Amino acid sequence: MLQTLIVYAIVAVAAAWTGWSMFLRGWLRRRTAAKTDANCGPDCACGD
Amino acid sequence: MSALDLRPEPAVAKAAVRVALVGNPNSGKTAMFNALTGSRQKVANYAGVTVERKEGRLTAPSGRAISILDLPGTYSLRARSPDELVTRDAVLGRLAGETPPDVVVCVADATNLRLVLRLALELKAVGRPCVLALNMIDIAERQGLEIDAERLSRELAMPVVATVATRRRNIDVLVDQMERQAALSAAAGADAWSEPSAGQIRALHREAERILKTCVLPPKRPDTWTGRLDNVLLHPVGGILILLAVLFLMFQAVFTGAQPVMDLITAGFDSVSAAIGHAMPDGLLKSLICDGVIAGVGSVLVFLPQIMILFLFIIILEDVGYMARAAFLLDKIMGGAGLHGRAFIPLLSSFACAIPGIMATRVIDNKRDRLTTILVAPLMTCSARIPIYTLIISAFIPRRQVLGGLSLQGLVFFGLYAVGLVSALAVAWLVRKVFWRGLAEPFLMELPAYKAPDPLNVARNVLQRGQIFLQRAGTIILSMMILIWFLSTVPGAPAGAPGPAIDYSFAGMIGHAMQPVLAPVGFSWQMSVALIPGMAAREVAVGALGTVYAVSAGDGATGALGGVLAHQWSLASALAFLAWYVFAPQCASTLGVVKRETNSWLWPIVMFVYMTALAYAAAFATFHVARALGGG
Numbered sequence: 001m002l003q004t005l006i007v008y009a010i011v012a013v014a015a016a017w018t019g020w021s022m023f024l025r026g027w028l029r030r031r032t033a034a035k036t037d038a039n040c041g042p043d044c045a046c047g048d
Numbered sequence: 049m050s051a052l053d054l055r056p057e058p059a060v061a062k063a064a065v066r067v068a069l070v071g072n073p074n075s076g077k078t079a080m081f082n083a084l085t086g087s088r089q090k091v092a093n094y095a096g097v098t099v100e101r102k103e104g105r106l107t108a109p110s111g112r113a114i115s116i117l118d119l120p121g122t123y124s125l126r127a128r129s130p131d132e133l134v135t136r137d138a139v140l141g142r143l144a145g146e147t148p149p150d151v152v153v154c155v156a157d158a159t160n161l162r163l164v165l166r167l168a169l170e171l172k173a174v175g176r177p178c179v180l181a182l183n184m185i186d187i188a189e190r191q192g193l194e195i196d197a198e199r200l201s202r203e204l205a206m207p208v209v210a211t212v213a214t215r216r217r218n219i220d221v222l223v224d225q226m227e228r229q230a231a232l233s234a235a236a237g238a239d240a241w242s243e244p245s246a247g248q249i250r251a252l253h254r255e256a257e258r259i260l261k262t263c264v265l266p267p268k269r270p271d272t273w274t275g276r277l278d279n280v281l282l283h284p285v286g287g288i289l290i291l292l293a294v295l296f297l298m299f300q301a302v303f304t305g306a307q308p309v310m311d312l313i314t315a316g317f318d319s320v321s322a323a324i325g326h327a328m329p330d331g332l333l334k335s336l337i338c339d340g341v342i343a344g345v346g347s348v349l350v351f352l353p354q355i356m357i358l359f360l361f362i363i364i365l366e367d368v369g370y371m372a373r374a375a376f377l378l379d380k381i382m383g384g385a386g387l388h389g390r391a392f393i394p395l396l397s398s399f400a401c402a403i404p405g406i407m408a409t410r411v412i413d414n415k416r417d418r419l420t421t422i423l424v425a426p427l428m429t430c431s432a433r434i435p436i437y438t439l440i441i442s443a444f445i446p447r448r449q450v451l452g453g454l455s456l457q458g459l460v461f462f463g464l465y466a467v468g469l470v471s472a473l474a475v476a477w478l479v480r481k482v483f484w485r486g487l488a489e490p491f492l493m494e495l496p497a498y499k500a501p502d503p504l505n506v507a508r509n510v511l512q513r514g515q516i517f518l519q520r521a522g523t524i525i526l527s528m529m530i531l532i533w534f535l536s537t538v539p540g541a542p543a544g545a546p547g548p549a550i551d552y553s554f555a556g557m558i559g560h561a562m563q564p565v566l567a568p569v570g571f572s573w574q575m576s577v578a579l580i581p582g583m584a585a586r587e588v589a590v591g592a593l594g595t596v597y598a599v600s601a602g603d604g605a606t607g608a609l610g611g612v613l614a615h616q617w618s619l620a621s622a623l624a625f626l627a628w629y630v631f632a633p634q635c636a637s638t639l640g641v642v643k644r645e646t647n648s649w650l651w652p653i654v655m656f657v658y659m660t661a662l663a664y665a666a667a668f669a670t671f672h673v674a675r676a677l678g679g680g
């Protein structure tokens with residue numbers, strides 16, 4: 001039972017990390033960049 | 049030569065100084081940035097590598113903070129391409145969110161001052177305090193060039209510092225000049241710049257020629273080494289043959305040189321897996337560690353030596369100065385396909401990863417040329433494909449010598465790279481012929497002098513590549529492998545189920561649902577499952593296959609993945625899988641960058657649709673031809 005709990009916790013952390021690094025992090029960066037720099041667009045070199 | 053200051057020493061203010069590095073492409077700006085800030089940025093030897101904003105900080109001996117901005121290379125403030133516009137606007141203080149620089153440091157390649165003198169005159173006209181850094185002065189001295197720095201400083205009316213950025217020579221003098229000039233910034237008048245007309249540019253060019261004649265004496269005995277080498281390496285036929293031979297040698301080395309280390313890594317993971325298998329009781333946790341983490345991540349990590357050998361070659365060729373020659377040689381071929389000569393840099397970057405390659409298309413000023421390059425960049429073989437290619441080649445292509453001692457596996461690997469390149473040219477040609485007709489614009493580039501590679505720079509860059517790969521394996525690949533293991537294990541098989549447990553898992557369900565669509569191209573359901581996490585990063589597909597087959601085998605009895613695939617897949621299916629990965633848009637990040645760079649969803653959708661169609665057609669044709677030839 002404890003082993004199953006540990007495994008499910010690891011899987012939950014992995015799912016959260018995957019979701020964060022693949023989708024949320026980029027979305028958050030773009031959102032922040034859009035707020036701080038309204039001109040950030042295709043030709044902007046800020047890297048976001 | 050020494051630093052010269054034409055103005056009285058100003059009182060030192062303690063506010064942070066903002067310095068912008070400007071210069072022609074390939075003048076050593078990035079090396080200067082590294083020397084000043086200690087930052088470890090990639091130093092390349094072909095034009096236009098700096099396409100992103102790079103900022104670093106240093107503290108001067110006086111204790112004053114200096115912020116350095118490394119700007120994209122440009123020949124003039126009369127900017128045309130997106131990266132040149134960034135440089136111009138940053139210098140003029142017009143870039144949104146960017147504070148105007150207090151001092152502009154114009155980094156010049158001392159061996160080739162003709163074009164940079166015109167840029168220095170343009171910068172002077174802006175009205176900000178400038179310093180000219182005569183970089184690579186050691187090479188200029190070796191070539192026998194005599195530069196009268198004192199006179200040059202008087203002619204340009206700015207301090208001149210002779211530097212060698214890679215050896216940090218006179219960097220302290222340059223920093224001192226930055227501080228002195230910064231104090232003049234407040235006194236400098238408002239920017240009096242307006243875009244020069246063609247006539248004004250010609251006048252500046254004449255002035256630069258005059259200064260060059262008065263301040264630079266050509267060598268008494270000209271160095272003919274570069275010329276002699278170029279006679280051979282840039283020969284229209286011989287040069288191309290040498291380039292092909294160099295690339296071919298590179299791919300041979302990737303296979304033959306890496307094998308012993310790869311065998312060691314595989315043996316290491318096998319013994320760790322066996323030790324854990326013996327030490328832990330059977331159960332979910334043991335399966336997660338052995339079948340998920342070790343089998344999945346291990347099957348990707350084993351390709352580290354090949355990736356490092358490939359980048360060792362690429363970085364040495366950049367450092368030596370050969371990559372610029374490769375661009376020159378391929379320009380005619382690329383022009384025939386309708387690509388602009390400047391597309392070579394983004395396409396070359398795409399051999400590492402399509403993302404920096406697509407970002408590097410900012411060096412192309414024509415929008416249609418830029419879009420064409422963006423659309424074909426992911427067809428170049430990125431490093432994430434290497435694990436897939438090498439896995440399938442090692443498993444299905446016999447390890448034997450052909451054509452008098454050439455490795456057959458290396459030959460196939462070279463062929464896959466060639467297919468990627470040829471298909472990129474073919475698609476570009478089609479796009480230009482069918483959608484965007486018109487003449488390609490001419491391409492001008494300077495060829496740097498050959499120089500010995502800097503061992504420290506090479507080692508640092510190769511290690512950086514390895515570090516990036518390990519970082520991915522330890523983060524996104526690890527987390528994806530845990531999820532794949534979960535999907536392949538849960539829910540368990542019902543009591544008395546006849547098939548293997550994985551058939552009843554979520555992964556089994558997804559694979560079986562996808563299989564009817566992919567069956568015509570010869571993909572099994574396990575191969576179909578591997579395509580899904582492969583969207584995160586191509587190499588994850590290898591880890592996914594490792595996990596799926598490890599779970600199928602049970603008890604951690606996995607063996608090397610290549611051996612398992614050789615037993616389970618037909619040759620036709622394996623070749624179809626390779627063909628799929630040559631073309632498939634299996635990378636969500638690339639599509640995201642295309643959206644960002646084009647500011648439209650249209651182009652990532654166009655890219656996804658055309659690449660998927662190409663991948664399906666290529667895999668279909670490969671599968672059926674291979675089967676007809678007896679590979680089924």
